[in-house]
Amino acid sequence: MKDPNDVILRMVTKVVVIIILTFAVNLFVSGHHNPGGGFIGGLAFVAAIVLLFLVYGIEKVRQNFPVDFKALAGAGVLISVLTGARGMFIGEPFLTQAFGYVHLPLFGKTEMATAVLFDVGVALAVIGTSLTIIMSIGDDR
Amino acid sequence: MVWLYLILGIPFLFAFLVPVLHKRFTPRIHTGWFVLWIPLLIFGILLSTVPTISSGGIIDLSLPWIPAYDINITLFIDGLSLIFGLLISGVGFLVILYSIYYLSQHKEALHNFYIYLLLFMGAMLGVVLSDNIFALYVFWEMTSISSFLLIAYWFEREKSRSGARKSLLITVFGGLAMLAGFILLTMMTDTYSIRGMIHNLGGIHSHTLFLPAMVLILIGAFTKSAQFPFSIWLPDAMEAPTPVSAYLHSATMVKAGIYLVARLTPIFGGGGVWFWLVTGIGLVTLFYGSFNAIRQTDLKALLAYSTISQLGLIMSLLGLGSAGLAPEAGNAQAAYALAIFTALFHLVNHSTFKGCLFMVVGIIDHETGTRDIRKLGGLMHIMPISFTLALIGCLSMAGLPPFNGFLSKELFFTAVLNASEISVVIPVVAWLASVLTFVYSLIMVFKTFTGQPRVKSGKQAHEAPLGMLIPPMVLAALVVLLFFFPNVLVHYVLAPAWAAVLPSLAQANLLTVHVSPWHGVTPELLMTLGVIILGGTLYKTLKKWVKLYRTYPQILTLNHIYETALELMESLSLSLTKRYMTGSLRDYLIYILSFIVVAVGGALVLAQGIAFDPSHDAALSIYELALLAGMVVCAIAVLLAETRLAAVIAVGALGFLVVFFFVLFRAPDLALTQLVVETITTVLFLLCFYHLPKLKKETTPLPSKVVNGLLSLAVGLVMTLVALSANGNPLPESIAGYYENAYELAGAKNIVNAILVDFRGFDTMLEILVLSMAGLGVYTLIKLRMAGGKENERS
Numbered sequence: 001m002k003d004p005n006d007v008i009l010r011m012v013t014k015v016v017v018i019i020i021l022t023f024a025v026n027l028f029v030s031g032h033h034n035p036g037g038g039f040i041g042g043l044a045f046v047a048a049i050v051l052l053f054l055v056y057g058i059e060k061v062r063q064n065f066p067v068d069f070k071a072l073a074g075a076g077v078l079i080s081v082l083t084g085a086r087g088m089f090i091g092e093p094f095l096t097q098a099f100g101y102v103h104l105p106l107f108g109k110t111e112m113a114t115a116v117l118f119d120v121g122v123a124l125a126v127i128g129t130s131l132t133i134i135m136s137i138g139d140d141r
Numbered sequence: 142m143v144w145l146y147l148i149l150g151i152p153f154l155f156a157f158l159v160p161v162l163h164k165r166f167t168p169r170i171h172t173g174w175f176v177l178w179i180p181l182l183i184f185g186i187l188l189s190t191v192p193t194i195s196s197g198g199i200i201d202l203s204l205p206w207i208p209a210y211d212i213n214i215t216l217f218i219d220g221l222s223l224i225f226g227l228l229i230s231g232v233g234f235l236v237i238l239y240s241i242y243y244l245s246q247h248k249e250a251l252h253n254f255y256i257y258l259l260l261f262m263g264a265m266l267g268v269v270l271s272d273n274i275f276a277l278y279v280f281w282e283m284t285s286i287s288s289f290l291l292i293a294y295w296f297e298r299e300k301s302r303s304g305a306r307k308s309l310l311i312t313v314f315g316g317l318a319m320l321a322g323f324i325l326l327t328m329m330t331d332t333y334s335i336r337g338m339i340h341n342l343g344g345i346h347s348h349t350l351f352l353p354a355m356v357l358i359l360i361g362a363f364t365k366s367a368q369f370p371f372s373i374w375l376p377d378a379m380e381a382p383t384p385v386s387a388y389l390h391s392a393t394m395v396k397a398g399i400y401l402v403a404r405l406t407p408i409f410g411g412g413g414v415w416f417w418l419v420t421g422i423g424l425v426t427l428f429y430g431s432f433n434a435i436r437q438t439d440l441k442a443l444l445a446y447s448t449i450s451q452l453g454l455i456m457s458l459l460g461l462g463s464a465g466l467a468p469e470a471g472n473a474q475a476a477y478a479l480a481i482f483t484a485l486f487h488l489v490n491h492s493t494f495k496g497c498l499f500m501v502v503g504i505i506d507h508e509t510g511t512r513d514i515r516k517l518g519g520l521m522h523i524m525p526i527s528f529t530l531a532l533i534g535c536l537s538m539a540g541l542p543p544f545n546g547f548l549s550k551e552l553f554f555t556a557v558l559n560a561s562e563i564s565v566v567i568p569v570v571a572w573l574a575s576v577l578t579f580v581y582s583l584i585m586v587f588k589t590f591t592g593q594p595r596v597k598s599g600k601q602a603h604e605a606p607l608g609m610l611i612p613p614m615v616l617a618a619l620v621v622l623l624f625f626f627p628n629v630l631v632h633y634v635l636a637p638a639w640a641a642v643l644p645s646l647a648q649a650n651l652l653t654v655h656v657s658p659w660h661g662v663t664p665e666l667l668m669t670l671g672v673i674i675l676g677g678t679l680y681k682t683l684k685k686w687v688k689l690y691r692t693y694p695q696i697l698t699l700n701h702i703y704e705t706a707l708e709l710m711e712s713l714s715l716s717l718t719k720r721y722m723t724g725s726l727r728d729y730l731i732y733i734l735s736f737i738v739v740a741v742g743g744a745l746v747l748a749q750g751i752a753f754d755p756s757h758d759a760a761l762s763i764y765e766l767a768l769l770a771g772m773v774v775c776a777i778a779v780l781l782a783e784t785r786l787a788a789v790i791a792v793g794a795l796g797f798l799v800v801f802f803f804v805l806f807r808a809p810d811l812a813l814t815q816l817v818v819e820t821i822t823t824v825l826f827l828l829c830f831y832h833l834p835k836l837k838k839e840t841t842p843l844p845s846k847v848v849n850g851l852l853s854l855a856v857g858l859v860m861t862l863v864a865l866s867a868n869g870n871p872l873p874e875s876i877a878g879y880y881e882n883a884y885e886l887a888g889a890k891n892i893v894n895a896i897l898v899d900f901r902g903f904d905t906m907l908e909i910l911v912l913s914m915a916g917l918g919v920y921t922l923i924k925l926r927m928a929g930g931k932e933n934e935r936s
Contacts, residue, residue, distance in 0.1 A: 027813075031891060031894045032888075032889045032890070032891060032894060032895075033889060033890035033891050034890070034891055035809035035810050035813060035891065035893075036810070036813070036891075036894075037810065037891070037893075037894045037897065037898070038898070039814060039897075040810065040813045040814050040817065043814070043817040043818070043821075044817070047817070070916070070917065070920060073912075073913040073916055073917075074913065076909060076913070077906075077909055077910055077913050080905075080906050080909060081906060084902065084903075084906060094903075095902045095903055095906070097887060097898065097899045097902065099887065099888030099889075100888075111888055113887075113888050113889070115887065115888075115889065115895070115898040115899050115902075118898045118902060118905075118906075119894075119898050121909065122898070122905060122909050125909035125912055125913055126909070126912065128913070128916065129912045129913050129915065129916030130821070130916070132916040132917070132919070132920050133915075133916050133919045133920070136919055136920045136923045136924065137825075137828060137919070137923065139923075
């Protein structure tokens with residue numbers, strides 16, 4: 001599939017990846033009120049990267065996207081734990097989530113919740129782990 | 142008085158010092174010289190208590206050990222403890238003196254020897270001086286362990302190791318049985334103190350636990366004291382150095398069981414079961430030991446069987462004496478009670494002459510290089526002192542005047558003649574055993590010291606050094622002195638010990654005895670004469686009938702039975718383990734699944750929990766039916782697939798059908814996740830199976846196919862039943878209503894997500910941890926495989 005003459009495939013991929021990534025972000029953000037969330041959002045993100053792998057090859061993606069996915073997974077777990085630990089510093093039980101409403105210039109009345117931060121951790125862990133697995137297996141030739 | 146604790150403490154404390162002294166002074170000074178003063182000190186301390194004890198007093202000290210459980214280190218000295226304490230420390234002193242000359246300070250690991258010996262001495266003193274029954278048990282096991290170490294002192298010899306193992310197996314078996322008996326006993330009497338138990342017997346004899354407790358404790362006593370049929374470890378323990386044999390296996394450890402029986406006689410004695418068990422086993426052992434001693438060709442083995450026989454004698458006397466406690470004994474109480482006195486008297490006598498004999502055998506072994514009777518002979522002129530000592534010891538063992546064995550043998554005959562009212566068999570067996578005892582005593586002296594040396598040993602035999610001769614000389618002197626002045630010992634030590642074994646009779650002033658060598662012409666004297674005549678004749682004609690022993694089949698010997706049983710147990714457990722631990726995962730799965738079926742299904746049936754209640758069920762829609770049909774088709778396709786690819790695709794299809802189920806049951810988050818996860822797993826499956834060889838046609842034989850099929854059906858059936866019954870039985874009210882307030886509580890309209898990240902966020906946190914671990918696991922498996930492979934190549 002790394003044939004440079006796959007022009008149609010490459011062109012379509014370039015467009016589709018944007019759409020998938022947007023959809024992934026949307027899934028993640030809407031998780032609080034609609035179906036979606038960190039897990040599925042992360043997986044959708046992975047799907048986009050996998051498509052890039054398939055079309056452009058692992059090496060090329062790695063060059064343009066120089067992230068250590070193992071570290072990403074670790075960072076995700078760390079973020080989740082730290083957002084959970086927040087409650088402990090202000091005298092509440094571990095993993096107590098808080099939410100509130102702020103007025104932002106562009107978005108108007110917006111809900112801000114620590115649960116979303118927790119979800120960020122989930123998403124990062126899912127992305128990091130999935131890509132670690134896939135890249136490890138993919139590299140193993 | 143607290144300094145009395147030195148008795149218990151010093152042997153253990155000094156054992157720590159032994160290696161230091163050994164390292165510092167070897168080879169200039171023999172380590173034994175440092176140890177020698179310990180038993181002497183203990184002996185002195187114990188002697189200082191004699192006036193108190195002989196005037197009827199006791200010494201009772203207690204040091205808390207585990208006070209919360211009322212387990213204390215106790216130091217309790219009455220007459221019985223005192224006899225044993227004096228024997229242990231006195232013989233201990235002589236044995237250490239003897240070992241100084243016996244063991245070379247250049248060749249032997251002396252520090253090991255003396256540490257083990259000190260441990261043993263301390264433990265043995267602990268056994269006899271403990272009033273707390275669990276402290277007694279602790280010391281009891283310490284004697285087993287230290288004796289194990291001492292028997293295997295020359296651990297490079299195979300026979301020493303096997304002898305040590307055998308003695309450990311048997312005595313620890315008995316020790317554990319005894320512990321169980323002790324626990325039962327404390328349950329009945331509600332105290333851990335032996336003295337407390339004796340004072341507060343109550344209606345213990347009719348208690349249901351009485352008989353089990355008695356039997357279990359007796360097993361402990363019998364194994365330790367080498368009673369039939371547990372006696373087999375003692376001859377094998379003769380692989381130990383001779384000082385050890387003299388100390389442990391004649392004078393002290395084998396008498397621990399005797400001590401226990403004597404100590405507990407006031408508790409258990411008086412009943413028929415106790416009487417017959419102790420007397421019967423004792424008599425059987427007496428006969429068995431003396432019968433087998435004759436056939437031995439190794440001097441130490443002969444002495445070992447002789448010890449077994451004499452221990453049986455003492456044990457049977459303790460049994461006979463317990464009849465004095467029976468209420469129906471009436472006026473004969475005092476007569477029966479005399480048997481206990483005899484037991485204690487013979488206990489002392491046996492320790493003196495048997496210790497002496499072992500030491501003499503050690504000298505012979507040391508000076509000629511062999512212990513085999515067939516190779517020895519004509520040593521009388523070369524080793525006159527040893528000969529004299531052996532003669533004194535053997536004639537005392539045979540029960541001849543003017544040695545102390547005569548006195549105790551006469552008293553023994555009195556006791557068995559008294560018991561002839563109970564059963565005539567008792568005196569007959571006892572008399573026959575005495576005849577055999579006479580024969581092997583003669584064999585021991587005359588085959589070794591008279592005649593011509595049959596095989597010249599490499600060594601030039603000569604008399605032993607004086608230091609080696611002094612300990613047996615002291616013992617032999619005691620043998621003679623006790624014959625002429627027995628009443629000194631009786632008055633100071635034996636009488637209080639007797640009173641300690643039979644406290645109720647002592648209170649009634651029934652225990653009076655005057656030992657004298659000459660009673661006039663009594664039946665006992667005639668029995669002794671008969672022993673001498675018949676024994677002498679048998680010895681003269683020994684060559685003619687000793688062959689009869691060979692006709693006894695080897696298969697029926699106790700040792701053979703023990704070995705076979707051990708081998709059988711090993712091979713049985715091995716074959717059993719091999720049978721079910723097949724190493725095949727398929728078999729283990731069958732065990733696990735069958736267990737699930739039996740346990741879950743059985744619980745379901747036993748609890749009568751099978752129930753169907755379709756009243757709350759929702760109506761079945763056409764979509765659900767269609768999906769169900771699709772899933773069944775997919776599942777069957779997985780089972781019947783010919784190739785792996787087909788199976789993978791069928792599994793994938795199954796997964797996607799589940800997505801539809803989630804959609805149908807209105808779980809959009811689940812549907813989304815299931816969709817993506819199913820896709821990824823299918824891809825991973827394909828990745829894996831791409832590299833695998835073609836699916837082999839199943840070649841499982843039909844029976845195992847049937848088993849597999851039935852088992853899967855059973856599992857499916859049980860799980861279906863469980864699910865249906867769970868639905869059919871009344872359930873607690875759902876807590877789902879709480880989460881409907883998700884927006885107020887967590888600011889989220891998506892309840893599923895609110896539960897995942899807020900209400901039950903802890904689970905999610907750990908789930909992503911699991912996920913990361915899996916990722917790292919895959920990474921490590923793939924990356925490190927290479928490195929590992931290289932490492933293997935290198936090695």
